[in-house]
Amino acid sequence: MKSRKILTICCLFVMSLLLVIACNNQNQPSPTSQLNDKPIVIGYSTWAGWWPWAIAEEEGLFAANKVNVQLKWFDGYLESLQALAAGQLDGNCQTLNDTIAFAGDAVNGEVVVLVNDNSAGNDKIIVSEEINTIEDLKGKKVAVEEGVVDDFLLALALEKQGMSREDVEIVNLETGQAVLAFVTEKVDAVGAFAPFWLTALERPGSKELISSKDFPGAIADLLVLSQKLIDEQPEQVQAIVKTWFDIREFMEKNPERADEIMAKRANITVKDLKKFEEGVKFFTLEDNLKAFTPGNNMEHMPYAAEKIADFLLKFGFLTKIPDLNQIFDARFVKVLAAKQS
Known part of the structure; x- marks a missing residue:
C-alpha cells in the first residue's frame, strides 16, 4: 500500500511538472506567433x-x-x-x-x-498647342475622371481665375481613356496623374498648363x-x-x-x-x-x-x-x- 501511495504521488508530481512545462511553452511566442495570424x-x-x-x-x-x-x-x-x-x-x-x-x-x-x-507636380492639366492660359480653356473639351483629384485640380485652377467648371466642357473618362482621347485629339485638354501624363505629352505641341505644384496640399x-x-x-x-x-x-x-x-x-x-x-x-x-x-x-x-x-x-x-x-x-x-x- 505504501509503495503504491508513493508511486501515485510520483505520478502526480510528474504529470503536474509536464502540465507546467506545457503551459509555459504555450506562453512562449514562436517566431511566427507574434504576427497576427490573419493577414x-x-x-x-x-x-x-x-x-x-x-x-x-x-x-x-x-x-x-x-x-x-x-x-x-x-x-x-x-x-x-x-x-x-x-x-x-x-x-x-x-x-x-x-x-x-x-x-x-x-x-x-x-x-x-x-x-x-x-502631389507636388505629378498631377497635371495637359493642353493642346493653342491653349496657353486657363482663360483659353473656356468652351474647350477637357477629359477628366469626374469627381476625383484631377477634376478637383481643374476646379481649383478655374476658380483662381474667376471661372468655374461650367465654363468648360467636361468629358468624363477613366484616366487612361482620358489620356487616349487627348492623344488622339478628341479633346483639347486632359487631367492626369503620373505616369499617365507621360503619354499625354506625346501629342505634338502638347504642354503642361498647371500642376498640383501650384496648389500645395x-x-x-x-x-x-x-x-x-x-x-x-x-x-x-x-x-x-x-x-x-x-x-x-x-x-x-x-x-x-x-x-x-x-x-x-x-x-x-x-x-x-x-x-x-x-x-x-x-x-x-x-x-x-x-x-x-x-x-x-x-x-x-x-x-x-x-x-x-x-x-x-x-x-x-x-x-x-x-x-x-x-x-x-x-x-x-x-x-x-x-x-x-
Missing part, C-alpha cells in the same frame, strides 16, 4: 507615392515590425476604392478627395492614419484603414505606420535598390521613375503632425477636407457630406513622434 490586406495602385510599399514586402519590413500584411495591387485605382468601401480590404492607399467621396457608404468606416505624400495621398481594423487591432495599425517610416529610411540609405523595387512594381523603367521624383513630396513625421491639425489653408487636412467636400457636393458627386471629424486619426503618428523625440 491585414491593404490595397495600393499606380501612384509614385504608394509604390514604396512594395519595398516593405520585398525587404521584410512588415515582418520586422511583427505585423502580417498582405499587399494587394490594383491595376485600376477605382477598383481599390470600391473594394475598401465594400469591406473587401482592411485598408487602401487613396487620396483625401476619394476618402471623403467613399467614407459615407463604407461598410467598416474609412479613417486616415497616415499621409504618405502630397490640394492632393494628399494617404493610408486609409477601416475603423473596424483600428478598433480591433490598434497595435497592428501602429506597426504598419512605423513600417512606412522604416520604408522611407530604407529609401534614403539604399536608393538604388529602392528605385529598382519601385520601378518593377510600377512596371516602368528606373529612368522614368526618376521623372516622377520631383512631383512627390514625401511627408516626414513632422509634416504628418502638421497635416492632421486644423488650419486655414490646404496644407491642413481638416481645412482641405471641407473644401473638397463642398466641391463634391456642389457638382453632385455627393448627396450628403460625411462626418469629417470621423475620418482622421492622428494618434498613431503622434505615438511614433513621441517615441522618437
Whole structure:
C-alpha cells in the first residue's frame, strides 16, 4: 500500500511538472506567433507615392515590425476604392478627395492614419498647342475622371481665375481613356496623374498648363484603414505606420535598390521613375503632425477636407457630406513622434 501511495504521488508530481512545462511553452511566442495570424490586406495602385510599399514586402519590413500584411495591387485605382468601401480590404492607399467621396457608404468606416505624400507636380492639366492660359480653356473639351483629384485640380485652377467648371466642357473618362482621347485629339485638354501624363505629352505641341505644384496640399495621398481594423487591432495599425517610416529610411540609405523595387512594381523603367521624383513630396513625421491639425489653408487636412467636400457636393458627386471629424486619426503618428523625440 505504501509503495503504491508513493508511486501515485510520483505520478502526480510528474504529470503536474509536464502540465507546467506545457503551459509555459504555450506562453512562449514562436517566431511566427507574434504576427497576427490573419493577414491585414491593404490595397495600393499606380501612384509614385504608394509604390514604396512594395519595398516593405520585398525587404521584410512588415515582418520586422511583427505585423502580417498582405499587399494587394490594383491595376485600376477605382477598383481599390470600391473594394475598401465594400469591406473587401482592411485598408487602401487613396487620396483625401476619394476618402471623403467613399467614407459615407463604407461598410467598416474609412479613417486616415497616415499621409504618405502630397502631389507636388505629378498631377497635371495637359493642353493642346493653342491653349496657353486657363482663360483659353473656356468652351474647350477637357477629359477628366469626374469627381476625383484631377477634376478637383481643374476646379481649383478655374476658380483662381474667376471661372468655374461650367465654363468648360467636361468629358468624363477613366484616366487612361482620358489620356487616349487627348492623344488622339478628341479633346483639347486632359487631367492626369503620373505616369499617365507621360503619354499625354506625346501629342505634338502638347504642354503642361498647371500642376498640383501650384496648389500645395490640394492632393494628399494617404493610408486609409477601416475603423473596424483600428478598433480591433490598434497595435497592428501602429506597426504598419512605423513600417512606412522604416520604408522611407530604407529609401534614403539604399536608393538604388529602392528605385529598382519601385520601378518593377510600377512596371516602368528606373529612368522614368526618376521623372516622377520631383512631383512627390514625401511627408516626414513632422509634416504628418502638421497635416492632421486644423488650419486655414490646404496644407491642413481638416481645412482641405471641407473644401473638397463642398466641391463634391456642389457638382453632385455627393448627396450628403460625411462626418469629417470621423475620418482622421492622428494618434498613431503622434505615438511614433513621441517615441522618437
